[in-house]
Amino acid sequence: MTFSRRFLSGVCALTLWGSWAAGGAALAQSGDGKNGPAPQSPAAKTLLLRGQVLSLGQALRRIGAAAGDEDQAAGQMVLLDTRGHIHPLLKDARGRGFWKDRRLRGVPLELLVRQRAASPYVQVIRVFMLKDGKRLEVDYWCDICAIVMYELKECECCQGPIRLRLRPVRDSDLPSSVAPAPR
Numbered sequence: 001m002t003f004s005r006r007f008l009s010g011v012c013a014l015t016l017w018g019s020w021a022a023g024g025a026a027l028a029q030s031g032d033g034k035n036g037p038a039p040q041s042p043a044a045k046t047l048l049l050r051g052q053v054l055s056l057g058q059a060l061r062r063i064g065a066a067a068g069d070e071d072q073a074a075g076q077m078v079l080l081d082t083r084g085h086i087h088p089l090l091k092d093a094r095g096r097g098f099w100k101d102r103r104l105r106g107v108p109l110e111l112l113v114r115q116r117a118a119s120p121y122v123q124v125i126r127v128f129m130l131k132d133g134k135r136l137e138v139d140y141w142c143d144i145c146a147i148v149m150y151e152l153k154e155c156e157c158c159q160g161p162i163r164l165r166l167r168p169v170r171d172s173d174l175p176s177s178v179a180p181a182p183r
């Protein structure tokens, strides 16, 4: 580790704590579930969806539909679920990860999402990769600064490389209001 990276990691540990706390509060409000059941109102639901994230064009071709113009077909990421239904992803702090890292696309996944009744868009809350019968939580980690991130980029703190992190998750770690998808 260079001196500057070590120095930065100390500074960032302090400055990032605030954003981590704010992020945690936002997740709790949006139904992360670790602090109790997510509120289930008719306006918005928390769902565990299983399938693969693909571009809209790839997903439409998979179900035998016309893919449309290339800018829309390639510019929107969707979850194609195991029933063949398409769920467009909201591109925000968590959903953006699927635009930035090809390794997350075209592989078996579960997404914990929020969806409003009036919108087909799903807001990604947590991402689980399914490998060898195991559910693995997906995020990114900087080994220097020991901070978590949710998209592939340079570390927010030391500007060094970060790594894709996969950690096993049990059914009991999921929000109690969300039924695990059938295997």
Ligand SMILES: [Zn+2]
Pocket: 009, 142, 143, 144, 145, 146, 155, 156, 157, 158, 159, 160
């Ligand atoms: Zn770092």
